[in-house]
Amino acid sequence: MxxxxxxxxxxxxxxxxxxxxxxxxxxxxxxxxxxxxxxxxxxxxxxxxxxxxxxxxxxxxxxxxxxxxxxxxxxxxxxxxxxxxxxxxxxxxxxxxxxxxxxxxxxxxxxxxxxxxxxFPLWQENRETLVKEFIDLGYKAIIKKVNLKNMNVDFLGKTLSHKLLEEIKATGSDVCGENGEYHTFVYDGPIFSKEIPLKNTGDIINENTLVLKSY
The missing domain is CATH 3.40.50.620 (HUPs)
Incomplete structure (x- = not known):
């Protein structure tokens, strides 16, 4: 190695x-x-x-x-x-x-x-290219937190997809969320031996942060 x-x-x-x-x-x-x-x-x-x-x-x-x-x-x-x-x-x-x-x-x-x-393996790569690569590799990331100055609470709990990226862009936010527009939790993908089973409680704290629990 x-x-x-x-x-x-x-x-x-x-x-x-x-x-x-x-x-x-x-x-x-x-x-x-x-x-x-x-x-x-x-x-x-x-x-x-x-x-x-x-x-x-x-x-x-x-x-x-x-x-x-x-x-x-x-x-x-x-x-x-x-x-x-x-x-x-x-x-x-x-x-x-x-x-x-x-x-x-x-x-x-x-x-x-x-x-x-x-x-820094991602350094100076195109932001949109990186997030699309992440999705195309088969990773699954749920939006855990949003900055309400950029995006509304409807984005919480959604899993990143090419369609969702277009919706994020439509808000005027950076598609990668690199400026803090949103944060994610990755629960599955190629390096995972199993998917993390998530239970979306629907609870939101600080108006912008989704409470996620596992089954």
């Missing part, structure tokens, strides 16, 4: 696609690393429950490292977790960023401070 890597993993489509591409390039993932909001118990940014993340870890057969962070110590805690991964053999960290320079810079600084290489 190639270079051992840890995946900066949100559970959303970009991090899953970057994992898919990293494996295709010959890298060996030794862990999925997900930051958890210490106060809420769900993942930062996507609000995915630890239970669902653990099921993904089992389905794709890569160990999961949950990193509890508060807003104040986020960067420091992230770096401590990277150091632990380095001690376990990781040589690099994979990030799913596409083209936002300060996001890339953030990941590069964290890795530089911990002696790891930062790798």
């Amino acid at each position: 190639g270079k051992k890597v840890v995946i900066s993993f949100s559970g959303g489509k970009d991090s899953v696609l970057s994992l898919h591409k990293a494996v295709s390039l010959g890298y060996e993932p030794i862990a999925l690393m997900t930051t958890i909001n210490k106060n809420k118990g769900d993942s930062w940014f996507h609000d995915i429950s630890s239970d669902l993340l653990k099921q993904v870890s089992l389905a794709i057969n890569i160990p999961l490292l949950l990193v509890e962070c508060s807003g104040e110590n986020y960067e420091n805690t992230f770096e401590i977790a990277l150091k632990n991964m380095k001690n376990l053999g990781a040589e690099a960290c994979i990030f799913g960023d596409i083209d936002i320079a300060h996001h890339r810079e953030w990941g590069e600084i964290r890795c530089k401070n911990t002696g790891l290489e930062a790798i």
